[in-house]
Amino acid sequence: MMVLLIVLPLIFAFLAAIKKSFSYPLLVTSTVVNVIIVLLLKTSVPSVHVLGGWKPPFGINLVLDDASYYAVLIANIVFFLVALFKETVGKYSTVLMVMLAAVNGFVLTGDLFNSFVFLEILTATGVILASKRENYYNAFKYLVLGSLAGSMYLLATIFTYTQVGSLNMAHASYFAISEKAIVVITILYLVGLGVEAKLFPLNGWVSGVYGGNDLSPLVMATAVSFAALYMMGRLFLTVFGGYALHILYVLALITIVAGELAALYQKNLLKTLAYSSIAQAGIVLAAISKSTEKMVSLAYFHLTNDVIAKFVLFLVATFLVYNYKNLNGVFKKHKVLGTAFTISSMSLIGFPLFAGFQSKLRMLMEMFKTSDYLFPAVLLFATVIELTYLVRWNVKLWFEDIEDESEVKGPALRATISIILAILLVGIFLAPNIILNPTTKVAKALLDSTSYINNVIASSMGGM
């Protein structure tokens, strides 16, 4: 069943190649069908699909557990929401279908080489999306970094093969790899995933790609970013339990500071949001690197809040940037969009009443309990800077005198979706458990490599 999540978008994409004019209806169909399948899959967690009937560690297997289920759920919903915007999607529907298949495959797969293949598809589709609106140079930068990262990921995978004797994640997780080898392997994986996860110093592409057109930030900053950060947790917590986490911690802290400072000095709205997205990824990675159940759970809680907020922010910002020459006071014309934007940015900063407050405060409390003061200090510093630039942008967009007198007709769909998601952010503040319960399960699933291995073993002993 879960294999359909990957295969159906793919076959729809192939069909779209035959008849180009069907590609947008096919995109909508495939995203709707995928969301339905994901909801139906809820009952079959945890389960393992063995492809071709070749049992692990010989063949390839897909693993659906609490962690991958949550990631797949978020990714498919995001794609469904993006697919609703016909104008924005334009002629890129086929690319989005392939990307949806790749995100699902990347999250579900239980095989290292298979994840490399899906990572490369993600990079290739990401490059194509990034090249929209003649953003060629930035797309090329992303291609170079992504391809280099792919090579490092492949090297790490083959290194694991020489040590373990198979490419299976459960097998690699079970196997005690020698100290000398695992250092090199984890560093290479850090480089390989670092590009997609926006880790310093591999995030040079982000501002160009997110800031270059109106489609790529919507999917890349949300679904793809979530998949990459999920994979970070899967590889570094489940498979290579505990190695190289201190390196990840230091790099993540640098990522936060660098991202926030770059956002502060940025004059372009989309690029500001892009740098803020880098900083949020840094916060999530730093929390993951603590590798306690509480912190990992909070990391994915924070990531969820960030994904929702970023989706709204980019939805509003891309509309504004590509329709108005000057943004001063533009929210006076679009009050609903403005409200959604403000709520989301407040959530990003972490004001009480909004979801971001819950995740940030809980993270701080948890860190104080373990008497680690470096991360809280950086987090508070980041919050102060976020406050500065987001409030500045809000003031500019709400209160400054209008310079661009033209008015684009109110985008009803965009306004509806953004305001619903913004209200959801308030809802999460009031009842944080609707997100915290699943993310606690995610953290348990990521940290418990024994049950992960047992699932895979059970699938290899016959039965589906």
Added chain:
Amino acid sequence: MMNYLIILAGAMMIIAAVFAVEAKKILDAVIAMSVVSLVSVFLFIAMRAPDVAITEASVGAGLVTAVFLVSLFKMKGGDEQ
């Protein structure tokens, strides 16, 4: 005997790779790159991988070089320094 041939091939590849990276003209660099690919075909055969050798020869060396040359031609030589 085989070992010496492999060392020779390796030396050729390294020289060609350095040339490809440092060459002034892009056309030279593309040709040096395809030399690296072609010599690697020999290494694949020496390591008993005929499938890979055929694929690398047709896809890696042939198609990539062709695509690079055609796109180079399209940009009229790319910026030669």
Added chain:
Amino acid sequence: MVFWISAILIGIGVYGLLTQKNLFKQLISLSIIDTAVNIFIIAVGYVDNGKAPIYSKAVPKFMEGAFVDPLPQALVLTAIVIGVGVLALGASLLVKVKEKHSSIDVENMKGVGE
């Protein structure tokens, strides 16, 4: 020995990627890294006096150590094709970069700044 060759080639490729200001050269460096990684993978599976993993009239029997490792070869087949796809995408992007910025040298490109 083959390991060393591929390690050095990867080093050259990364060096080229970091120093070259011409975007086409960066693409060429990527291609060199790809090739080097592929050589490394195949070398991992080589067995002295092993045969190519294809059954035929001459080698009809399975025996331990008679064949080289087929799995890395299968992986490299995939990796080569993926590499080609990405490189072709990059080349076509460069054609457009040249059209838009009238150069593919980072220092001479027009209209790129923030």
Added chain:
Amino acid sequence: MRRFYAILIAAALVYMLISFISTVPSYGKADLKERVSDAFLSKSVNAQNAKAWLEGKAIHRQPAKEIYGKKVKEEGSANVVTSIVVNYRSFDTLGEVTVLFTAALGVSLILGGSRRKQYGREANFVLKTSTGILVPLIIMFGAYIFVHGHLTPGGGFPGGTIIAMASLLLYLSDEKFFLSKASTGALEGSMGGTYVIIGLLGLAIGGYFLYNFLPNGVVGNLVSAGIVPLVYVAIGLKVGAELSGLVTDLHSEKEG
């Protein structure tokens, strides 16, 4: 300064790789008994105890046995690399096909023209005549390579590329030659669809996606190995159409 840092980073990477090499069995001494490959070679995956394998307790020793010309229940390709690429790890290959599909799609979205670009140069007589003779031969050779993919070295990807080379040759020799986007797109899409449908049939019949539901036959025969030749033919045609489309895009320009 930039060069200095570049050398430093490259040297650090090479040092890391070389330090890793000491943990790998030295060149030519790889021990397949410690890897999954032995089961692929002896075509005995189903006979393995996967639990013991995952826990690292299995004895991986495989008995010597005759394979060529015999009926093997599990997997029927004579070429073990093919059996891994299209059977044991077929899902990777589906991904690989998708990467190529994406690349061709991307090139056509980025460059996409509807008209043949004219360079205003006439190809010489030798090229023109020899193209006429060579193109059918090249296409036949490509087809041979992917039809025999499960018996001899080669397979769908090189076979398809060789076919695409024929169209490249046509583009070089003839200024007017232009493949229509609709035809390559249709072939590409339908062949990709065929691959997925074969996989879905496996899911319906055997319960696993890409399950081999056809009889394996005798190792070494042309008609053997179940779905493997079918998949390779689909891949070969798809790759051929895809790369021809890519070459077409490189030789096209926008109207006006």
